[in-house]
Amino acid sequence: MEQPRDLSTDIDLSRPSAARVYDYFLGGAHNFEVDRQLAEQIAALTPNLADTMRAGRAFLRRAVRYLAAEGVDQYLDVGSGIPTVGNVHEVAQAANPASRVVYVDIDPVAVMHSRSILERDDRTEVLEGDLRDPEGILDGARKLGLLDFDRPIAVLLAGVVHFLPDADRPGEVIRTLREAVGPGSYLVISHSTYEDQPQEMLDAQKLSKRTATEITLRSHAEISSYFGDYTLVEPGLVHLPLWRPESPGDADEHPERFGAFGGVGRDNTP
Numbered sequence: 001m002e003q004p005r006d007l008s009t010d011i012d013l014s015r016p017s018a019a020r021v022y023d024y025f026l027g028g029a030h031n032f033e034v035d036r037q038l039a040e041q042i043a044a045l046t047p048n049l050a051d052t053m054r055a056g057r058a059f060l061r062r063a064v065r066y067l068a069a070e071g072v073d074q075y076l077d078v079g080s081g082i083p084t085v086g087n088v089h090e091v092a093q094a095a096n097p098a099s100r101v102v103y104v105d106i107d108p109v110a111v112m113h114s115r116s117i118l119e120r121d122d123r124t125e126v127l128e129g130d131l132r133d134p135e136g137i138l139d140g141a142r143k144l145g146l147l148d149f150d151r152p153i154a155v156l157l158a159g160v161v162h163f164l165p166d167a168d169r170p171g172e173v174i175r176t177l178r179e180a181v182g183p184g185s186y187l188v189i190s191h192s193t194y195e196d197q198p199q200e201m202l203d204a205q206k207l208s209k210r211t212a213t214e215i216t217l218r219s220h221a222e223i224s225s226y227f228g229d230y231t232l233v234e235p236g237l238v239h240l241p242l243w244r245p246e247s248p249g250d251a252d253e254h255p256e257r258f259g260a261f262g263g264v265g266r267d268n269t270p
């Protein structure tokens, strides 16, 4: 991809961006040479990690298809990255063209690319926001006026909660989001874990401690607790390939090697 000319000057294009590296792993076109080099280094070091990213996006696609079939037409996607390959609004709007999506990411690079991709779609909006400030995200989303907070909303937290260390109280953050959305809402979480992990994933996590994007691996029980009193839909919180696989490509002989759990919970308030 050519470097866009209308970038705001505070984005450093000489350094890799986590969102563009992720985009490269997913087969997207919104990445530069510097991102691809880093992605190749990561892939050589930990092939499972690249597979895990792809499995994470595939899980998200299946979850959105499930939600759309359940009648959900509003999505708040926090930690959305660059919505380029198998993106939430495309999957949701394919099932129901009236579906509306608010994308939120902390990374100005992801926000900039998202805005340029979604410029012409009046059923999507993009917010720069930090999951650690859920009230800020909710205020921003309410001001946009795209989502109706009195009706069910699916809050999507795919591959993002593990960026919050325990000190940032992820349980409280997620409770704030759950409490802000209407009855019948849904919560989707995918989250890295140390349970059943091969050693190389644990080593990769140690490497992440040296970067600005350190992740915190958590147990099945901790991740389950983030759903609060929501009911997990079948098959519960499971290794990513085991969540409602739709094709042989979704499945894997060793689902635990992906090192992440995914699940969908529903608010059953009448």
Ligand SMILES: C[S@@+](CC[C@H](N)C(=O)[O-])C[C@H]1O[C@@H](n2cnc3c(N)ncnc32)[C@H](O)[C@@H]1O
Binding pocket: 018, 019, 022, 056, 057, 060, 078, 079, 080, 081, 082, 104, 105, 106, 107, 110, 129, 130, 131, 132, 157, 158, 159, 160, 163
């Ligand atoms: C691994 S990507 C996941 C992208 C997408 N949700 C998916 O599952 O395919 C994680 C994204 O979370 C964003 N992120 C990290 N910490 C965040 C925070 N505190 N608030 C909002 N977004 C955050 C990163 O910028 C990145 O784009």
